[in-house]
Amino acid sequence: MSTRSGHPGTIEPLAVGVDIGGTNIRAAVVAPDSTVIDTIHAPTPHSVRSLEKAVAGAVRGLMARHDIAAVGLAVAGFLTKDRRALRFAPHLPWRGTAVGETMQRLLGVPVVVEHDANAAGWAEHRFGAGMGGENVVTLAIGTGIGVALLMSGEIYRGSHGVAPELGHLQVVPEGRACPCGKRGCLERYCSGTGLIDSAIELLANDPGLASPLARDLRGDPESVSGRRIMSAAQDGDVLAEATVSEFARWLGVGLAMVSDIYDPDLIVLGGGVGSAAPLFLDEAREHYAMMITGAGHRPLARIRRAQMGEDAAVIGAADLARAAVAREAGPR
Numbered sequence: 001m002s003t004r005s006g007h008p009g010t011i012e013p014l015a016v017g018v019d020i021g022g023t024n025i026r027a028a029v030v031a032p033d034s035t036v037i038d039t040i041h042a043p044t045p046h047s048v049r050s051l052e053k054a055v056a057g058a059v060r061g062l063m064a065r066h067d068i069a070a071v072g073l074a075v076a077g078f079l080t081k082d083r084r085a086l087r088f089a090p091h092l093p094w095r096g097t098a099v100g101e102t103m104q105r106l107l108g109v110p111v112v113v114e115h116d117a118n119a120a121g122w123a124e125h126r127f128g129a130g131m132g133g134e135n136v137v138t139l140a141i142g143t144g145i146g147v148a149l150l151m152s153g154e155i156y157r158g159s160h161g162v163a164p165e166l167g168h169l170q171v172v173p174e175g176r177a178c179p180c181g182k183r184g185c186l187e188r189y190c191s192g193t194g195l196i197d198s199a200i201e202l203l204a205n206d207p208g209l210a211s212p213l214a215r216d217l218r219g220d221p222e223s224v225s226g227r228r229i230m231s232a233a234q235d236g237d238v239l240a241e242a243t244v245s246e247f248a249r250w251l252g253v254g255l256a257m258v259s260d261i262y263d264p265d266l267i268v269l270g271g272g273v274g275s276a277a278p279l280f281l282d283e284a285r286e287h288y289a290m291m292i293t294g295a296g297h298r299p300l301a302r303i304r305r306a307q308m309g310e311d312a313a314v315i316g317a318a319d320l321a322r323a324a325v326a327r328e329a330g331p332r
Contacts, residue, residue, distance in 0.1 A: 013069030015322040016059050017314030019116060020044065020051075020075050022091025027058040028311070029066050030318035034127040036311050038062055048093045056106040063107070070110045070325045072317030073103065074119035076146070081161035083113050090179070110328070112321040118155050119316035120308070121148020124268050126319055128307035133266030137258050138306070139166075140271035145187040145254075149262060166261075167191070171253055186257075190250040192226030192273050199229055199243040211239045230276040247273075248280040252287020259301055260293050270306030277305050 077089025104111040121138035124130035140146035145167030167187035175184025232240035
């Protein structure tokens with residue numbers, strides 16, 4: 001099965017995008033217009049051979065039902081600049097592995113590997129909130145912070161393929177410990193896990209505070225999630241509102257840092273926490289406008305909410321894989 005493009009007599013191929021997370025694998029058939037046609041889910045195994053078998057099995061299941069020209073893999077980890085090898089992925093067993101070549105041999109079609117944040121950012125650039133931007137930063141705010149930077153429509157990877165890790169810029173010297181090994185990283189204050197830590201700290205500073213969220217934190221702090229805090233803030237919970245305000249302050253810090261470094265014309269906010277943007281974005285914009293270097297004397301980046309949702313990584317990975325095949329084929 002293929003899909004026609006807007007040009008008479010031409011057929012554009014379908015591609016599969018695969019989002020390989022630490023818990024689940026999601027493979028999807030994606031049309032050239034970004035439509036997700038078919039999807040398969042599978043649990044993520046924790047050995048190299050089992051993981052490769054699971055990814056190949058999910059893709060083959062889709063290939064049995066569709067004519068697939070290419071596969072894009074979206075992975076949270078450090079890739080080499082040429083994307084031929086995965087140096088390290090904190091939640092996956094691959095270490096210094098030529099993932100693309102291995103999966104291409106198993107599947108028999110071209111395979112492209114991309115960082116999951118870059119894949120999501122590419123999807124927003126091509127089909128979503130990033131359309132029309134020249135220099136665009138996409139922040140996916142969830143458990144941590146994933147970042148994609150597009151400069152003049154091209155993904156920026158840095159000299160060694162690992163840029164941009166903006167979530168691990170230190171904003172608080174000797175601050176909260178981060179799984180990356182440093183302390184005080186931005187994502188320890190501006191993320192879903194950061195929300196929980198901020199709520200705990202605010203309650204410790206005001207132990208007499210009375211609210212449903214405060215009661216839950218005292219009784220079973222493990223039961224409180226970033227989503228729970230956002231929901232409580234929407235309901236007017238005083239501790240949750242203070243926590244979200246603290247989050248907005250740190251987001252403003254992050255946006256100012258992003259703008260000081262890259263000077264983007266557009267910033268796209270996505271991820272699980274980003275989906276609650278109406279609760280904190282106006283306040284974050286105020287902090288951003290005050291903290292940016294040259295405040296009041298330079299343009300601010302436009303800030304938009306992401307549009308591609310949970311499909312962003314698979315759509316972007318599939319589109320990048322399709323584009324790679326087209327480049328290899330050359331002009332017709």
